[in-house]
């Protein structure tokens with residue numbers, strides 16, 4: 564029989580909490596996503612220890628989506644069980660997000676951006692997590708065929724129904740974000756957060772998106788800041804058996820570990836070592852470096868990875884010279 568969990572009293576002491584845009588909501592600078600390692604085939608006890616460790620370390624934000632698993636929905640079920648088993652007394656200290664937008668169920672109502680899909684999918688998410696409301700509900704990807712007004716009015720409705728407190732957008736480009744934000748503002752339910760992919764190996768948000776978010780007063784949470792594990796020491800000496808690549812995730816293939824990428828990773832690793840940091844840690848504080856990113860949204864398969872992430876915040880400052888060296892490594896000008 565497992566003992567009753569009591570969170571550490573000191574849990575919030577060493578974490579940094581950043582305001583999401585111009586909203587009232589602050590998020591931990593490190594957030595934990597449940598995309599991998601919380602599915603039906605993963606160890607419940609491992610997932611539970613990851614969430615407990617994260618919460619004990621001051622991580623208050625846990626990110627889910629309807630389709631996380633596999634099978635789709637199972638990560639929300641796992642998280643619901645962890646909430647019941649350990650965290651139910653701490654609900655008011657936790658920010659839980661979910662999303663809908665990718666394929667979830669059969670037929671025309673289980674995908675993309677209709678009001679029918681968003682509203683019914685959130686009801687399913689709430690039932691899987693045994694929650695009355697989520698803190699943030701996202702539209703997971705833009706839908707080219709549904710009027711943006713319909714999708715945004717679904718988000719507005721959900722907030723008015725009390726099923727979500729805040730709304731966000733994910734994977735929307737610059738123009739889509741501006742248009743959606745304007746509609747949501749007029750509806751009275753402002754977008755408070757955008758979730759783009761952002762890392763040293765994917766700097767697309769720097770080309771306009773982060774500017775728009777600043778103008779609109781929207782925060783941002785960078786997903787896959789470690790480029791799914793590539794921006795760590797994980798693959799420097801081959802493919803470990805317990806890694807995401809070896810476990811044959813459909814979202815990370817060995818072909819992504821090209822010679823060119825791994826040369827950059829090695830050069831970044833050398834620079835991180837000179838800073839007295841692990842590469843994973845440097846990669847996280849790099850996305851957080853200019854206050855335009857509210858939180859770095861990591862994944863983890865081991866408690867030690869969350870520990871690394873939280874400790875990264877102790878060494879956040881970059882010199883101008885270090886930033887130039889990183890740029891040169893990333894553009895391939897130096898190694």
Ligand SMILES: NC(=O)c1ccc[n+]([C@@H]2O[C@H](COP(=O)([O-])OP(=O)(O)OC[C@H]3O[C@@H](n4cnc5c(N)ncnc54)[C@H](OP(=O)(O)O)[C@@H]3O)[C@@H](O)[C@H]2O)c1
Pocket residue numbers: 595596597598599626627703733734758786787788789790791792793795796797805806807808843860861862863864865867868869871872
């Ligand atoms: N909105 C969207 O469309 C979208 C898309 C993707 C992800 N997301 C969100 O972003 C979250 C994070 O995505 P992600 O898992 O790709 O993030 P990530 O942080 O880039 O990668 C996480 C993986 O990196 C490895 N890792 C982490 N810390 C490490 C360390 N200290 N040393 C060595 N390896 C380390 C682990 O891989 P191993 O498993 O190999 O140990 C871990 O599972 C997801 O859970 C989800 O919530 C959102």
